[in-house]
Amino acid sequence: MSPRVWLLVATVCVPLVAYPLFAVASGAPRFPTRDECSRPATTDAPDLDVVYGRLDGPAEADELLASLDAVGFIGAKSEFDACGRWKVFYDGIESLAQGEALAKQVREAGFEARVEHGG
Amino acid sequence: MSSSALAGLFALNALYLICGLVLLWLVRGFATWLELARLAGLAYFVGLSGVGLAWTLLLIAGAPFGGWTIVVVPVAIVAGSSLLARRVGRALPGRPQIDVRRTHFVAAVGIAATGVFFEALFRASRLAGVYWWDAWSFWLPKAKALYHFGEIDVHFFTTLPGPSYPPLIPVLDAAAFHAMGGTDVVTLHVQYWLFGVAFVWGLAGLLAERTPAWILWPFVLVALVAPRIGRHMFVSEADLFLDFLFVLAAVLVAYWLHDRARWQLVVATLLMSGMVMTKREGLLLAAVVVVAALVASAREWRYTAPRIGLSALAVVAVALPWRVWYLANGAEGEGAGAELVPDTGRLWPSLRLAFDVLFSSGYWSVAVAAMVGALVLGLVVESYRLAAFFGVLVTLVTLGGGWFTWAIEDLPITQEAEANPIVRYMGAAALACVAAGPLLLAAAWRGANAKDGGTA
Numbered sequence: 098m099s100p101r102v103w104l105l106v107a108t109v110c111v112p113l114v115a116y117p118l119f120a121v122a123s124g125a126p127r128f129p130t131r132d133e134c135s136r137p138a139t140t141d142a143p144d145l146d147v148v149y150g151r152l153d154g155p156a157e158a159d160e161l162l163a164s165l166d167a168v169g170f171i172g173a174k175s176e177f178d179a180c181g182r183w184k185v186f187y188d189g190i191e192s193l194a195q196g197e198a199l200a201k202q203v204r205e206a207g208f209e210a211r212v213e214h215g216g
Numbered sequence: 217m218s219s220s221a222l223a224g225l226f227a228l229n230a231l232y233l234i235c236g237l238v239l240l241w242l243v244r245g246f247a248t249w250l251e252l253a254r255l256a257g258l259a260y261f262v263g264l265s266g267v268g269l270a271w272t273l274l275l276i277a278g279a280p281f282g283g284w285t286i287v288v289v290p291v292a293i294v295a296g297s298s299l300l301a302r303r304v305g306r307a308l309p310g311r312p313q314i315d316v317r318r319t320h321f322v323a324a325v326g327i328a329a330t331g332v333f334f335e336a337l338f339r340a341s342r343l344a345g346v347y348w349w350d351a352w353s354f355w356l357p358k359a360k361a362l363y364h365f366g367e368i369d370v371h372f373f374t375t376l377p378g379p380s381y382p383p384l385i386p387v388l389d390a391a392a393f394h395a396m397g398g399t400d401v402v403t404l405h406v407q408y409w410l411f412g413v414a415f416v417w418g419l420a421g422l423l424a425e426r427t428p429a430w431i432l433w434p435f436v437l438v439a440l441v442a443p444r445i446g447r448h449m450f451v452s453e454a455d456l457f458l459d460f461l462f463v464l465a466a467v468l469v470a471y472w473l474h475d476r477a478r479w480q481l482v483v484a485t486l487l488m489s490g491m492v493m494t495k496r497e498g499l500l501l502a503a504v505v506v507v508a509a510l511v512a513s514a515r516e517w518r519y520t521a522p523r524i525g526l527s528a529l530a531v532v533a534v535a536l537p538w539r540v541w542y543l544a545n546g547a548e549g550e551g552a553g554a555e556l557v558p559d560t561g562r563l564w565p566s567l568r569l570a571f572d573v574l575f576s577s578g579y580w581s582v583a584v585a586a587m588v589g590a591l592v593l594g595l596v597v598e599s600y601r602l603a604a605f606f607g608v609l610v611t612l613v614t615l616g617g618g619w620f621t622w623a624i625e626d627l628p629i630t631q632e633a634e635a636n637p638i639v640r641y642m643g644a645a646a647l648a649c650v651a652a653g654p655l656l657l658a659a660a661w662r663g664a665n666a667k668d669g670g671t672a
Contacts (some may be wrong), residue, residue, distance in 0.1 A: 101316040108324035
């Protein structure tokens with residue numbers, strides 16, 4: 098390619114490359130991850146849930162609910178969380194100790210469970 | 217989630233582009249790879265409309281919307297169009313002969329400035345939240361329902377606000393969710409950012425063949441910095457997307473009136489079909505394009521009227537299935553809220569509102585004023601057809617805005633966006649001015665061309 102063509106290409110490309118380099122010079126932006134929707138509980142709080150899982154769709158969430166129901170863990174529900182997944186959880190606990198006890202029972206039955214802050 | 221969502225989204229959009237390029241290759245061919253690159257933005261919308269309409273019509277007919285449909289439809293379009301193109305003798309593009317002149321550097325500066333703008337806009341769109349009422353109240357819920365359930369849930373679609381709004385945008389959003397691997401409504405704004413990038417590319421690519429760079433790029437940059445255009449290009453609503461289809465279709469029809477190249481009318485018909493499946497205003501805007509074309513070509517009506525009529529029939533045929541669907545399922549029609557005999561006392565204030573919005577530099581910067589000046593110059597150099605087409609087009613869009621404010625008596629006569637959608641609607645007129653201005657100024661600059669040589 099002739100020097101004029103290269104100059105033309107540079108006229109377009111140099112600003113397009115320079116701008117993002119300049120923009121992130123003081124540090125790249127932080128992108129939140131889906132994990133930030135899970136907030137494990139470490140103290141008593143009024144918004145504690147026992148979370149059995151976060152699924153990609155309502156069908157999978159309903160399956161998990163049915164499985165929990167079948168082994169006697171009733172009262173769980175599913176709802177859409179802020180990270181685009183379906184959270185299956187039980188919100189009828191009043192303390193961290195109560196939640197941990199329930200979560201232990203659920204894990205012994207072969208499911209996942211963790212006490213988290215709801216909302 | 218973040219980088220894989222972006223990768224999936226870009227792959228989906230690459231598929232739209234490939235579909236569009238093959239379809240354009242079929243209907244017009246490409247002389248050189250440079251011409252292909254110049255028309256890539258238009259090709260993107262051709263692919264998007266073609267694939268999106270196929271998905272939407274299949275969905276309305278009851279076909280499930282999911283991974284297989286999303287992949288098979290564009291692949292079938294690419295395969296079928298490629299075979300057909302080879303059959304009709306389309307050759308591959310040739311190598312361009314590049315002869316760099318000073319005007320190319322003007323274009324290069326314009327392209328660089330536009331590119332930097334979109335890079336900055338990407339940063340905003342990448343982490344945007346969903347703040348717009350239409351987006352969170354019905355566009356995104358419909359898209360999520362399509363993503364999760366793979367079908368149009370009658371109760372859900374007919375009880376949300378805007379039940380008669382066609383489903384093309386929710387279908388495209390749902391396809392994006394599938395590509396991203398989840399209902400990532402944040403990264404979805406990048407899809408709308410891509411619509412904006414492709415529109416500017418498409419419009420500039422179309423206008424560049426008939427407009428000197430020093431006329432074209434100032435209009436492009438004015439549009440980008442206009443408060444209600446550039447900054448709204450990542451908003452996850454249907455208004456700007458509709459306007460993009462409208463303006464590209466209008467430019468193609470304007471070209472067809474002069475060139476009489478069949479592909480221009482064919483592609484414009486496809487884009488207008490996309491319009492009527494995007495929002496209910498799409499019907500009005502498609503009708504505006506048809507009427508403007510008929511008026512501007514009144515002296516050649518024996519040639520143009522049957523072809524424009526055929527194009528209009530094709531658009532109506534595409535629009536019908538959705539209208540049948542929502543009427544059959546008991547949803548309110550597209551005239552919901554409009555009075556058959558509106559209060560005549562509202563007529564003048566409604567029209568005045570529409571014209572006030574059109575000429576507001578607070579929304580559109582100088583785009584409209586510049587176009588009006590260009591229109592006058594176009595008439596001076598006797599570029600009557602071009603001036604008539606865009607003059608009628610912008611006037612009818614504006615009158616349409618006045619009409620719906622007048623007819624829907626629940627709408628207050630105000631520019632407040634939360635109360636009256638007139639500002640969002642008038643974006644169509646403003647963007648049409650962005651397209652018309654350079655063409656008319658270029659015609660004025662050429663000056664001595666024949667009466668109908670304004671688009672040559």
